[in-house]
Amino acid sequence: MSPDGVVTSTQVGADEPLLAGHYPGFPIVPGVCLIECVHRSLLIRASRLGSSVELDVVESTRFLQPVFPGDRIVTEVRVDGAEELWRCIASVSTERGRAAEVRLRYRVLETATQ
Amino acid sequence: MIGLEVIKMILPHRYPMLLVDRVTEIVPGERLTATKAVTVNEPWYARCGANHAYPPVLVIESWCQAAGVLAAWQNRQPDVLSGQVMLFGSIANISFHGRVLPGDVLEHKVRLVRSLSDAAIVEGESRVGDDTVLEVDRVVMALRPADVLRAGTAAGAAP
Numbered sequence: 001m002s003p004d005g006v007v008t009s010t011q012v013g014a015d016e017p018l019l020a021g022h023y024p025g026f027p028i029v030p031g032v033c034l035i036e037c038v039h040r041s042l043l044i045r046a047s048r049l050g051s052s053v054e055l056d057v058v059e060s061t062r063f064l065q066p067v068f069p070g071d072r073i074v075t076e077v078r079v080d081g082a083e084e085l086w087r088c089i090a091s092v093s094t095e096r097g098r099a100a101e102v103r104l105r106y107r108v109l110e111t112a113t114q
Numbered sequence: 115m116i117g118l119e120v121i122k123m124i125l126p127h128r129y130p131m132l133l134v135d136r137v138t139e140i141v142p143g144e145r146l147t148a149t150k151a152v153t154v155n156e157p158w159y160a161r162c163g164a165n166h167a168y169p170p171v172l173v174i175e176s177w178c179q180a181a182g183v184l185a186a187w188q189n190r191q192p193d194v195l196s197g198q199v200m201l202f203g204s205i206a207n208i209s210f211h212g213r214v215l216p217g218d219v220l221e222h223k224v225r226l227v228r229s230l231s232d233a234a235i236v237e238g239e240s241r242v243g244d245d246t247v248l249e250v251d252r253v254v255m256a257l258r259p260a261d262v263l264r265a266g267t268a269a270g271a272a273p
Contacts, residue, residue, distance in 0.1 A: 017130065017157060018130055018131055018157065020128070020129070020130075021127055021128035021129045021130050021131035021132060022127060022128075022131040023127065023128070023199070024126070024128050026260065030131065030175060031201070031202040032171035032172065032174050032175040032178075032202075033171070035171045035174070036169065036171045039170070039171065054210075055170050055210055056209065056210060057207060057208065057209045057210070058174065058205055058207070058208040058209075059206075059207060060204070060205060060206050060207070061202075061204060061205040062203075062204045063201070063202050063203065063204065
């Protein structure tokens with residue numbers, strides 16, 4: 001974690017239960033799960049800063065290539081933080097390259113007193 | 115009312131990722147209303163702790179599946195798990211206006227803005243009772259051959 005960003009990684013389980021239904025016979029990580037990777041990265045940042053935030057707007061998302069079971073997902077988020085809202089620009093990648101570009105906006109509900 | 119037996123002929127999603135329960139109105143090529151009842155025994159609640167809000171991205175997923183029913187209605191495949199599959203192309207401005215909790219019934223409204231041979235552009239909103247919980251400015255859904263996904267290479271889109 002840096003002052004204006006956060007990087008996280010996660011491994012997609014080869015037997016991740018939700019992939020049984022997405023889709024039977026050809027498991028692919030749902031696009032919204034890539035957005036969730038960005039969202040959770042932001043929640044980790046918020047929690048470390050002692051802030052409370054709420055997802056306000058998914059400003060834009062582009063899906064570039066599919067993510068499969070066993071892939072390692074790396075999420076890099078840059079945050080332009082103001083007092084009342086955070087704007088974040090993120091890229092989600094696997095070993096094969098960039099899988100998604102995501103822009104999210106958050107309402108800041110509470111900030112830790114300095 | 116259109117139930118799951120028909121929805122499952124149109125969407126390839128299955129448990130636990132099938133997030134549409136019913137279609138209550140459809141005007142093919144124009145608009146659709148669908149519902150999804152949220153319950154606390156969905157698998158995402160296994161490790162949720164004290165926060166029982168339905169994950170926001172799953173509200174989006176559920177809305178997009180409803181949109182998928184409308185987009186694919188006139189182009190149904192004999193086998194939903196082969197041929198063409200529906201993928202997310204892109205999202206522009208989806209805003210959240212409130213938490214969704216177990217016991218809530220999401221009502222998704224989808225309008226088809228434009229239909230192309232390999233894509234559909236949709237907009238709409240989701241309500242719980244009289245409250246709008248989600249507003250969707252624009253989602254582009256792309257139709258791609260299922261084979262592209264099996265190959266494990268860049269498909270130009272992800273689900």
